[in-house]
Amino acid sequence: MAEKQRRKPGETREKLMAAALTLVGKGRHFASLGIREVTRQAGVVPTSFYRHFRNMDDLGLQLxxxxxxxxxxxxxxxxxxxxxxxxxxxxxxxxxxxxxxxxxxxxxxxxxxxxxxxxxxxxxxxxxxxxxxxxxxxxxxxxxxxxxxxxxxxxxxxxxxxxxxxxxxxxxxxxxxxxxxxxxxxxxxxxxxxxxxxxxxxxxxxxxx
Amino acid sequence: MAEKQRRKPGETREKLMAAALTLVGKGRHFASLGIREVTRQAGVVPTSFYRHFRNMDDLGLQLxxxxxxxxxxxxxxxxxxxxxxxxxxxxxxxxxxxxxxxxxxxxxxxxxxxxxxxxxxxxxxxxxxxxxxxxxxxxxxxxxxxxxxxxxxxxxxxxxxxxxxxxxxxxxxxxxxxxxxxxxxxxxxxxxxxxxxxxxxxxxxxxxx
DNA sequence: CACATAAGTGAACAACTGTACACAACGGTA
DNA sequence: TACCGTTGTGTACAGTTGTTCACTTATGTG
Incomplete structure (x- = not known):
């Protein structure tokens, strides 16, 4: 099985923000990004998203x-x-x-x-x-x-x-x-x-x- | 049945463009609009879209x-x-x-x-x-x-x-x-x-x- | 009139979406 | 040590998406 949660806290959160930024940097528009897409890019399971953000707008605010x-x-x-x-x-x-x-x-x-x-x-x-x-x-x-x-x-x-x-x-x-x-x-x-x-x-x- | 095609030509095309604009005017971002969403707003069946545009980018260009x-x-x-x-x-x-x-x-x-x-x-x-x-x-x-x-x-x-x-x-x-x-x-x-x-x-x- | 073409329709499908739930592993605190 | 909150995981599901296909209907040209 994939190893679980051995990293330092807040890492996934940063990975998610970085992932959204990466997609935006590739030419995508932030408004068109979806939760699944971002989590996929971050290499994280979709449900993890909700541990850190309520929705995409929330992530945007933190960005x-x-x-x-x-x-x-x-x-x-x-x-x-x-x-x-x-x-x-x-x-x-x-x-x-x-x-x-x-x-x-x-x-x-x-x-x-x-x-x-x-x-x-x-x-x-x-x-x-x-x-x-x-x-x-x-x-x-x-x-x-x-x-x-x-x-x-x-x-x-x-x-x-x-x-x-x-x-x-x-x-x-x-x-x-x-x-x-x-x-x-x-x-x-x-x-x-x-x-x-x-x-x-x-x-x-x-x-x- | 719903009446079919008694309007003048190009009307649906205009309706689709107007629909996209309407959604944008409501605060939505163009990049986040989908074909189905636009056709729905225009009161037209999804497949009609392809009669006039190849995809959303195409519609954007015409706009x-x-x-x-x-x-x-x-x-x-x-x-x-x-x-x-x-x-x-x-x-x-x-x-x-x-x-x-x-x-x-x-x-x-x-x-x-x-x-x-x-x-x-x-x-x-x-x-x-x-x-x-x-x-x-x-x-x-x-x-x-x-x-x-x-x-x-x-x-x-x-x-x-x-x-x-x-x-x-x-x-x-x-x-x-x-x-x-x-x-x-x-x-x-x-x-x-x-x-x-x-x-x-x-x-x-x-x-x- | 016949006929080709453009414009509109509905049904279908596989892929993807957001979100909910129950569970497991870890970190700190008592 | 036992406990609890936080974070991460896997499964599940109903709703939506883009796109294809076969079909009807109107329009204009010969």
């Missing part, structure tokens, strides 16, 4: 939490590496792209979730993005790079930045991870987007012109 | 085509109504929001398709967006609103505009169509995004500063 960790790691790395302001955007976009390549499945899940069918997952991802934007605003304040902007205008700018990068995510996931040429095109375009936004922010006059 | 028509109608209306340049962005965003509300299911489909599991659908929607951006660039040239920008820089600007609006789509679809307050918030925010981008474009110095 959002893990996604949050990935994003925070990325943010930390960006904060540490971007010391001088001149190459700020090139550096940041580069770090973003590296993290996407290193966690492709996670970002697939994120891109899908933005228009997914679980309202909760959708809201979770959106909330992660808001958090990201507000942290970015903090950093810019601290680096004294946005002294002429009101809080509201700075927040708007950072929101737009995060959205633009998030949209580039869809581009990035649409090309093969080996296609260095296309990836570099996306890197350049995204960088220019950010530069354009910041030129706009630099000349922005709030409310009454 | 992209129809989506293209919706987008073109929207563009035409924007072109006709935006005569003076000063209120250009408020007007355009308003028209966009109206069309989204009037064709909610279509835009749900569009938002989902951007990260969907059918590569062909994904590419189709992306291509519609590129077309939209290039038409926008043409219009701006014609209105003499972008005289100092190179073709490449203008194209980039329009690309960013279209992306930003497309991202607002996700916001818009996330709130109830009756929630006038939230919708107005989205309207204002999107307008400000566009204004910020155009301020950036106005002060943009290409390549070598």
């Amino acid at each position: 959002v939490d893990e996604l949050g960790l990935v994003l925070r790691r990325m943010m930390r790395e960006a904060r540490n590496n971007v010391l001088q302001a001149d190459k700020l955007m090139e550096e940041s976009v580069g770090i973003f792209i590296n993290h996407v390549q290193a966690n492709r499945s996670f970002f697939f899940f994120m891109a899908q979730g933005l228009a997914g069918e679980s309202r909760a997952v959708q809201e979770g991802i959106r909330s992660e993005m808001r958090f990201f934007a507000s942290e970015l605003a903090n950093d810019l304040r601290r680096l004294r790079l946005a002294e002429h902007l009101s809080d509201g205008d700075l927040e708007m700018t950072c929101d737009l930045v995060v959205r633009s990068v998030a949209f580039s995510l869809t581009d990035l996931l649409g090309v093969s991870p080996d296609d260095d040429y296309q990836i570099d095109q996306i890197r350049k375009r995204t960088t220019r987007f950010l530069q354009l936004i910041f030129v706009g922010a630099a000349h922005w006059k709030s409310e009454g012109a | 992209v085509d129809e989506l293209g028509l919706v987008l073109r109608r929207m563009m035409r209306e924007a072109r006709n109504n935006v005569l003076q340049a000063d209120k250009l962005m408020e007007e355009s965003v308003g028209i966009f929001i109206n069309h989204v509300q009037a064709n909610r299911s279509f835009f749900f489909f569009m938002a989902q398709g951007l990260a969907g599991e059918s590569r062909a659908v994904q590419e189709g929607i992306r291509s519609e967006m590129r077309f939209f951006a290039s038409e926008l660039a043409n219009d701006l040239r014609r209105l003499r609103l972008a005289e100092h920008l190179s073709d490449g820089d203008l194209e980039m600007t329009c690309d960013l505009v279209v992306r930003s609006v497309a991202f607002s789509l996700t916001d818009l679809l996330g709130v109830s169509p009756d929630d006038d307050y939230q919708i107005d918030q989205i309207r204002k925010r999107t307008t400000r995004f566009l204004q910020l981008i155009f301020v950036g474009a106005a002060h943009w110095k290409s390549e070598g500063a």
Whole structure:
């Protein structure tokens, strides 16, 4: 008989989440995954699923939490590496792209979730993005790079930045991870987007012109 | 017995596409729809599906085509109504929001398709967006609103505009169509995004500063 | 009119789905 | 040691799925 339960606790749970991510990474859409399919991919009997999740939406929610960790790691790395302001955007976009390549499945899940069918997952991802934007605003304040902007205008700018990068995510996931040429095109375009936004922010006059 | 085939040709085909859209409009994800489910919603026997589509991906592709028509109608209306340049962005965003509300299911489909599991659908929607951006660039040239920008820089600007609006789509679809307050918030925010981008474009110095 | 073709129907089937239940092995606690 | 909650397993079942097939009916062209 197959050996039973000699592993450490929580392993099956992680295997299930990893399995769902793997399937998503293979191009499947999360909304179309079934419990049996995921357990099969995880090499686990279907009933095990219910020991850890109530249904697929539940699993999705837990994936959002893990996604949050990935994003925070990325943010930390960006904060540490971007010391001088001149190459700020090139550096940041580069770090973003590296993290996407290193966690492709996670970002697939994120891109899908933005228009997914679980309202909760959708809201979770959106909330992660808001958090990201507000942290970015903090950093810019601290680096004294946005002294002429009101809080509201700075927040708007950072929101737009995060959205633009998030949209580039869809581009990035649409090309093969080996296609260095296309990836570099996306890197350049995204960088220019950010530069354009910041030129706009630099000349922005709030409310009454 | 149920009456058979007295309707005009192509009606079932349209019913099937409408049924898929309806389900998507109810919050379901297109990737999770099944043939039987769609035919059931359309009030048609499952086998009828194969008379018109090879599979669900095929149906999705045909929906992209129809989506293209919706987008073109929207563009035409924007072109006709935006005569003076000063209120250009408020007007355009308003028209966009109206069309989204009037064709909610279509835009749900569009938002989902951007990260969907059918590569062909994904590419189709992306291509519609590129077309939209290039038409926008043409219009701006014609209105003499972008005289100092190179073709490449203008194209980039329009690309960013279209992306930003497309991202607002996700916001818009996330709130109830009756929630006038939230919708107005989205309207204002999107307008400000566009204004910020155009301020950036106005002060943009290409390549070598 | 005859006839080919397109469009719709119902019955059938094997494969798969989600979920329930009863049971076994393990880890910690008393 | 005895006990209990957690995790994993195997079996089972009713409902749904995609797809095939043989059939009817309407439509338009010769």
